Amino acid sequence: MSQSLKFVISSRSQALIVPRSLLSSPSLTPSHQKFPEQNLTQKPIWASCSNLGSASQVVVCSRGGIKAGSLDYASSSIEVDAVTETELKENGFRSTRRTKLICTIGPATCGFEELEALAVGGMNVARLNMCHGTREWHRMVIERVRRLNEDKGFAVAIMMDTEGSEVHMGDLGGAQSAKAEDGEIWTFSVRAWDAPCPEHTITVNYEGFAEDIKVRDELLVDGGMVRFEVIEKIGPDVKCLCTDPGLLLPRANLTFLRNGTLVRERNNMLPTISSKDWIDIDFGIAEGVDFIAVSFVKSAEVINHLRSYIAAHSSGSGIAVVAKIESIESLQNLEEIIEASDGIMVARGDLGAQIPLEEVPSAQQRIVKLCRQLNKPVIVASQLLESMIEYPTPTRAEVADVSEAVRQRSDALMLSGESAMGQYPDKALHVLRSVSLRIEKWWREEKQHESMDLPKISSSFTDSISEQICNSAAKMANNLGADAVFVYTNTGHMASLVSRCRPDCPIFAFTDSPFVRRRLNLQWGLIPFRVSFTDDMEKNLHKTFWLLKARGMIKAGDLIIAVSDLLQSVQVMTVP
Numbered sequence: 001m002s003q004s005l006k007f008v009i010s011s012r013s014q015a016l017i018v019p020r021s022l023l024s025s026p027s028l029t030p031s032h033q034k035f036p037e038q039n040l041t042q043k044p045i046w047a048s049c050s051n052l053g054s055a056s057q058v059v060v061c062s063r064g065g066i067k068a069g070s071l072d073y074a075s076s077s078i079e080v081d082a083v084t085e086t087e088l089k090e091n092g093f094r095s096t097r098r099t100k101l102i103c104t105i106g107p108a109t110c111g112f113e114e115l116e117a118l119a120v121g122g123m124n125v126a127r128l129n130m131c132h133g134t135r136e137w138h139r140m141v142i143e144r145v146r147r148l149n150e151d152k153g154f155a156v157a158i159m160m161d162t163e164g165s166e167v168h169m170g171d172l173g174g175a176q177s178a179k180a181e182d183g184e185i186w187t188f189s190v191r192a193w194d195a196p197c198p199e200h201t202i203t204v205n206y207e208g209f210a211e212d213i214k215v216r217d218e219l220l221v222d223g224g225m226v227r228f229e230v231i232e233k234i235g236p237d238v239k240c241l242c243t244d245p246g247l248l249l250p251r252a253n254l255t256f257l258r259n260g261t262l263v264r265e266r267n268n269m270l271p272t273i274s275s276k277d278w279i280d281i282d283f284g285i286a287e288g289v290d291f292i293a294v295s296f297v298k299s300a301e302v303i304n305h306l307r308s309y310i311a312a313h314s315s316g317s318g319i320a321v322v323a324k325i326e327s328i329e330s331l332q333n334l335e336e337i338i339e340a341s342d343g344i345m346v347a348r349g350d351l352g353a354q355i356p357l358e359e360v361p362s363a364q365q366r367i368v369k370l371c372r373q374l375n376k377p378v379i380v381a382s383q384l385l386e387s388m389i390e391y392p393t394p395t396r397a398e399v400a401d402v403s404e405a406v407r408q409r410s411d412a413l414m415l416s417g418e419s420a421m422g423q424y425p426d427k428a429l430h431v432l433r434s435v436s437l438r439i440e441k442w443w444r445e446e447k448q449h450e451s452m453d454l455p456k457i458s459s460s461f462t463d464s465i466s467e468q469i470c471n472s473a474a475k476m477a478n479n480l481g482a483d484a485v486f487v488y489t490n491t492g493h494m495a496s497l498v499s500r501c502r503p504d505c506p507i508f509a510f511t512d513s514p515f516v517r518r519r520l521n522l523q524w525g526l527i528p529f530r531v532s533f534t535d536d537m538e539k540n541l542h543k544t545f546w547l548l549k550a551r552g553m554i555k556a557g558d559l560i561i562a563v564s565d566l567l568q569s570v571q572v573m574t575v576p
């Protein structure tokens with residue numbers, strides 16, 4: 001892709017761009033090599049421009065006059081995710097996916113080919129769960145994702161998810177899973193076993209476990225996927241009777257109920273970010289991950305603390321901090337946590353262990369709505385397609401659950417075990433993708449424009465100008481049936497304000513920062529581009545029109561609403 005290109009502009013300002021290797025190719029007839037003007041027709045010319053973005057060198061020559069403007073643009077480039085580009089070209093603006101997709105990477109998907117398949121399938125963010133795997137393993141995955149991004153033009157961002165200091169089981173001595181059957185007696189022990197554990201024995205990471213738990217307490221694995229009743233305590237060993245059978249997964253979370261109520265005192269004593277988490281966070285900063293998701297957040301304080309730590313320890317770009325809502329405390333302090341964070345995850349797995357399952361859907365709706373109002377991206381996570389860990393098709397109920405999350409207009413959906421260790425990661429991702437596309441289309445067909453009142457969120461007058469501009473631009477885009485909103489943004493803030501309005505058309509977000517570009521990957525409807533721009537909006541627009549037309553991503557006649565950070569302007573333009 002890094003071949004040099006020859007670039008010819010005719011007097012009618014049509015452009016022909018061909019790889020230099022082709023120019024010397026004997027297969028080209030002499031008349032092509034001379035580029036007679038009558039051979040220049042709009043269509044094949046634009047089609048042949050698709051290499052421009054990665055041109056390492058552009059040589060310009062002409063028989064007629066050269067348009068000075070075009071000459072400027074010829075030496076610029078624009079970067080966009082290769083998968084989105086294909087989608088835009090094949091299906092047009094309207095049908096690009098608005099809901100973003102996150103895949104947890106694990107043994108099933110850490111290979112080059114598997115990662116590439118996920119990227120091609122629409123993965124916007126790869127999640128690494130620090131509960132599992134060594135740092136070397138995570139480093140390897142990060143390197144692979146980066147290499148794929150570079151070599152194949154993807155723009156997959158990386159999210160690191162901390163372990164947190166909750167109580168969990170050991171790693172099952174390397175086994176993928178263990179089956180607990182009804183009526184079996186299992187031992188949960190804080191002993192460190194040298195050799196493989198004896199049969200039906202599970203190690204527990206928290207030293208005080210045997211002391212804290214009481215006979216007749218109910219022990220829940222993964223929030224109730226498997227249940228035990230404590231029948232006897234013998235020193236460090238706790239004997240439990242399996243009352244609800246199921247699959248035990250490595251490092252699964254443990255909670256316990258006493259007289260039907262969650263025992264929480266101990267968790268309140270533990271720090272949200274454990275000493276192991278801090279080492280992982282240093283690792284994440286050193287590796288330059290894009291997002292750090294913090295498990296079991298209880299208040300805004302820990303988020304603020306982490307943000308200042310990141311600011312002090314990372315050079316320049318910063319890392320976005322995502323707070324995971326998966327405890328009672330996080331629901332109690334929801335608003336302050338959302339305000340302090342760069343994004344939120346509805347971590348339904350553990351949340352469902354902490355509050356009654358039947359309360360999870362309303363909690364999800366409340367969190368998604370509040371995030372939208374406060375303009376923070378929100379991820380709906382866990383068990384979206386759980387049955388696809390084992391089966392190639394989802395249940396109807398799972399499809400309905402995914403649809404609901406899309407209908408609520410959450411920014412992103414996340415796969416966990418389905419992509420980390422399931423048998424059908426690509427198929428699961430495909431289901432998320434096709435259900436998202438279908439529900440989004442249905443929403444537009446039904447003309448179910450937002451009725452949600454978006455409260456004013458800006459604290460300064462300048463910010464509220466930006467907010468009003470974005471609200472108006474989104475409204476105009478809907479009313480005029482615009483093909484896209486273009487937003488020129490340095491920090492990404494203006495792009496997120498447009499995204500917040502969930503307009504009918506896609507939002508092209510132009511930024512100069514590679515970090516902001518990856519970060520915008522998490523936000524609803526945004527198609528992030530990297531391109532340099534100035535405070536001359538007229539020039540910016542023409543440059544982007546030119547570059548995007550050259551790549552076949554827009555065409556003459558498309559109606560664009562353009563807004564910018566720099567000038568706080570709105571423009572309505574038809575692509576020339």
Ligand SMILES: Nc1ncnc2c1ncn2[C@@H]1O[C@H](COP(=O)(O)OP(=O)(O)OP(=O)(O)O)[C@@H](O)[C@H]1O
Nearest residue numbers: 104105106107129131132133249250416417420421
């Ligand atoms: N890096 C990994 N190495 C091995 N197995 C993994 C890895 N990441 C995930 N898994 C497997 O996939 C399952 C689901 O992944 P996920 O990250 O959602 O787990 P989780 O432990 O339930 O999440 P969390 O701890 O954040 O609540 C895990 O239980 C584990 O079996």
Ligand SMILES: CC(=O)C(=O)O
Nearest residue numbers: 347348349350381382
């Ligand atoms: C994702 C996660 O941490 C959970 O659902 O518990």
Ligand SMILES: [K+]
Nearest residue numbers: 161162163295
């Ligand atoms: K985690």
Ligand SMILES: [Mg+2]
Nearest residue numbers: 326347349350
């Ligand atoms: Mg969790």
